[in-house]
Amino acid sequence: MQVILQPCPSRSCRPCLVHAHSHRFPRHDLAFFLPNKYSFRSLRSNNVRKVTVVLRIEKDSAKTDAPSENKLGSENGSTLKTMNGRSVPLDSASVDSFPGSKSAGAVVNVAQNGTSIQYVADNRSTTSIEVDAVTEAELKENGFRSTRRTKLICTIGPASCEFHQLEALASGGMNVARINMCHGTREWHREVIRNIRKLNEERGYAVAIMMDTEGSEIHMGDLGGAPSARAEDGEIWTFTVRSFEGSNPPDRTIHVNYEGFTEDVRVGDELMVDGGMVRFEVTEKIGPDVMCKCIDPGLLLPRANLTFWRDGHVVRERNAMLPTISSKDWLDIDFGISEKVDFIAISFVKSADVIKHLKSYLAARSLEGSIQVIAKIESSDSLKHLEDIIRVSDGAMVARGDLGAQILLEQVPSVQQEIVNLCRQLNKPVIVASQLLESMIEYPTPTRAEVSDVSEAVKQQADALMLSGESAMGLYPEKALSVLRTASLRIEKWKRQSKRFQDMQLFQISESNMERISEEICNSAAQMGNSLEVDAIFVYTRHGDMASFLSRCRPVCPIFAFTPSANVRRLLNLRWGLIPFRLDFTDDMESNLNRTFALLKARGMVKPGDLVIAVSDMLQSIQVMKIP
Numbered sequence: 001m002q003v004i005l006q007p008c009p010s011r012s013c014r015p016c017l018v019h020a021h022s023h024r025f026p027r028h029d030l031a032f033f034l035p036n037k038y039s040f041r042s043l044r045s046n047n048v049r050k051v052t053v054v055l056r057i058e059k060d061s062a063k064t065d066a067p068s069e070n071k072l073g074s075e076n077g078s079t080l081k082t083m084n085g086r087s088v089p090l091d092s093a094s095v096d097s098f099p100g101s102k103s104a105g106a107v108v109n110v111a112q113n114g115t116s117i118q119y120v121a122d123n124r125s126t127t128s129i130e131v132d133a134v135t136e137a138e139l140k141e142n143g144f145r146s147t148r149r150t151k152l153i154c155t156i157g158p159a160s161c162e163f164h165q166l167e168a169l170a171s172g173g174m175n176v177a178r179i180n181m182c183h184g185t186r187e188w189h190r191e192v193i194r195n196i197r198k199l200n201e202e203r204g205y206a207v208a209i210m211m212d213t214e215g216s217e218i219h220m221g222d223l224g225g226a227p228s229a230r231a232e233d234g235e236i237w238t239f240t241v242r243s244f245e246g247s248n249p250p251d252r253t254i255h256v257n258y259e260g261f262t263e264d265v266r267v268g269d270e271l272m273v274d275g276g277m278v279r280f281e282v283t284e285k286i287g288p289d290v291m292c293k294c295i296d297p298g299l300l301l302p303r304a305n306l307t308f309w310r311d312g313h314v315v316r317e318r319n320a321m322l323p324t325i326s327s328k329d330w331l332d333i334d335f336g337i338s339e340k341v342d343f344i345a346i347s348f349v350k351s352a353d354v355i356k357h358l359k360s361y362l363a364a365r366s367l368e369g370s371i372q373v374i375a376k377i378e379s380s381d382s383l384k385h386l387e388d389i390i391r392v393s394d395g396a397m398v399a400r401g402d403l404g405a406q407i408l409l410e411q412v413p414s415v416q417q418e419i420v421n422l423c424r425q426l427n428k429p430v431i432v433a434s435q436l437l438e439s440m441i442e443y444p445t446p447t448r449a450e451v452s453d454v455s456e457a458v459k460q461q462a463d464a465l466m467l468s469g470e471s472a473m474g475l476y477p478e479k480a481l482s483v484l485r486t487a488s489l490r491i492e493k494w495k496r497q498s499k500r501f502q503d504m505q506l507f508q509i510s511e512s513n514m515e516r517i518s519e520e521i522c523n524s525a526a527q528m529g530n531s532l533e534v535d536a537i538f539v540y541t542r543h544g545d546m547a548s549f550l551s552r553c554r555p556v557c558p559i560f561a562f563t564p565s566a567n568v569r570r571l572l573n574l575r576w577g578l579i580p581f582r583l584d585f586t587d588d589m590e591s592n593l594n595r596t597f598a599l600l601k602a603r604g605m606v607k608p609g610d611l612v613i614a615v616s617d618m619l620q621s622i623q624v625m626k627i628p
């Protein structure tokens with residue numbers, strides 16, 4: 001691999017920052033030049049093995065278009081000019097693999113005598129601290145007050161599945177990647193999961209993986225492989241339960257996956273595709289075929305969802321009897337377990353029982369806690385049992401796409417707010433999903449209304465926002481993510497500056513005494529943090545419980561969550577305001593704190609004088625301290 005170093009073209013970077021380019025990094029990789037050590041540290045490539053460093057030596061401007069290139073080793077006496085004017089002689093060629101390559105904070109030392117380049121890898125088990133490269137860069141550049149609190153999820157599809165596309169999303173702030181088992185083969189999903197794991201291992205990210213089940217609501221077939229089909233006003237289409245077994249269905253014929261469809265539907269019913277993107281009226285039933293007249297023309301997409309409405313209500317008779325987790329879903333869940341996904345999102349949850357069932361299935365495999373179950377609130381049934389469902393789940397998703405097809409559209413915003421508030425009360429992470437930036441599937445800029453919708457979810461302090469088609473199959477996945485990121489940052493900052501953090505009265509949720517102590521410590525720590533205006537709250541957490549209590553309080557400052565578990569670190573990535581670090585710590589808080597301060601100071605992530613509050617689930621205390 002080749003890395004080209006050049007002074008950072010961005011004025012916002014510190015003088016010691018250089019940008020490294022290479023064919024393996026399609027975009028910029030930040031490298032920190034450490035002038036006193038004549039070394040650089042790549043922020044992204046924690047797992048670089050063989051490196052040939054190519055220097056672009058520039059006179060004094062960072063903007064030279066065609067800088068000269070010197071290959072290390074081939075030309076003795078090359079120098080790297082840092083932006084603060086120092087010249088460093090270099091003439092070594094390559095770097096061998098180094099032990100502990102998984103460690104973050106690998107340092108490439110470029111010896112001043114020009115004879116060697118060597119990696120100095122941090123000792124992972126005892127002295128290293130792992131945080132993702134984007135967060136680290138953000139902390140260094142902007143200080144921790146301005147780190148993003150709202151987490152971002154991208155659905156991965158054909159527009160985002162390649163390694164370099166996933167990497168671009170990770171560096172653009174993707175905290176969780178979602179794979180939707182409605183689409184694609186298991187092999188396809190396996191490849192995506194492996195690419196994300198590779199990204200995490202090689203580049204130091206902690207992108208969590210969420211697998212979303214298909215569920216067994218009614219949907220259309222796959223249009224015989226066509227990407228879409230257009231239905232025009234007045235056209236008669238046939239919806240049928242006949243199977244076409246690999247052959248293409250005739251023109252204007254759509255397969256429906258639900259056996260009971262022809263029996264349940266009645267002449268005069270309204271058939272809604274994708275929550276109303278296209279609408280038909282049922283005109284006639286002939287055996288397995290239902291003839292329908294198009295009354296709202298539009299584009300039909302493969303496997304689009306179908307709902308049918310009668311007298312202003314969605315009809316749920318037999319489809320309510322379909323199992324929430326179908327036999328295909330169970331196979332997908334087994335696949336998710338074997339691929340060690342972090343979250344399983346269950347579509348069309350109707351009651352708490354199905355979540356309990358899945359959780360006991362996971363528990364029997366000793367996976368409870370390490371795979372978290374997210375209940376998707378997207379059916380009118382789920383609203384009737386909302387609190388019960390959320391109580392037994394590890395989190396919830398406001399899945400507005402299907403929800404908007406099952407309840408009146410104008411009810412969706414208030415239902416969203418209620419679910420977000422309820423999840424916060426019950427200390428469960430909540431995701432706002434679907435159509436946040438729908439127009440960006442086709443256009444490079446969002447509509448004003450979409451930005452307002454995103455901002456509203458951020459104001460509600462949802463834990464996470466999710467992209468669907470925008471990142472899965474749209475033309476501008478990275479731009480859409482960047483809109484989410486910048487809009488979140490802007491609204492969060494505005495809310496802090498205008499002190500609009502309305503204090504929701506949180507009721508006590510802990511059941512055991514021990515838990516109650518933790519909850520109270522976190523409530524008090526968050527409150528103290530706000531009134532003392534501390535720079536950050538540090539939490540040392542083995543299972544993430546203390547960290548989630550803190551996140552629930554939505555404090556003004558960010559929360560640094562230190563955990564020895566890589567799995568917990570990924571899970572915490574879904575929670576509002578948490579910056580998860582992987583760190584091995586002991587029961588001795590004094591030494592944990594000193595070590596953390598030293599490690600963070602060395603990496604420029606905190607500075608002496610920063611005021612922090614520290615809590616842990618070992619000491620059950622609150623400490624307020626200035627970083628020495």
Ligand SMILES: Nc1ncnc2c1ncn2[C@@H]1O[C@H](COP(=O)(O)OP(=O)(O)O)[C@@H](O)[C@H]1O
Nearest residue numbers: 155156157158180182183184301468469472473
């Ligand atoms: N794994 C995949 N393979 C192919 N296409 C996908 C995949 N995931 C998502 N898509 C495309 O992106 C669109 C939006 O994704 P999503 O919202 O997750 O699905 P849906 O539209 O079925 O609810 C899908 O309709 C589909 O066209």
Ligand SMILES: C=C(OP(=O)(O)O)C(=O)O
Nearest residue numbers: 378399400401402433434
């Ligand atoms: C997120 C949703 O589910 P899916 O994309 O799987 O239909 C939704 O319906 O909003």
Ligand SMILES: [K+]
Nearest residue numbers: 182212213214
């Ligand atoms: K799904």
Ligand SMILES: [Mg+2]
Nearest residue numbers: 378399401402
């Ligand atoms: Mg849905």
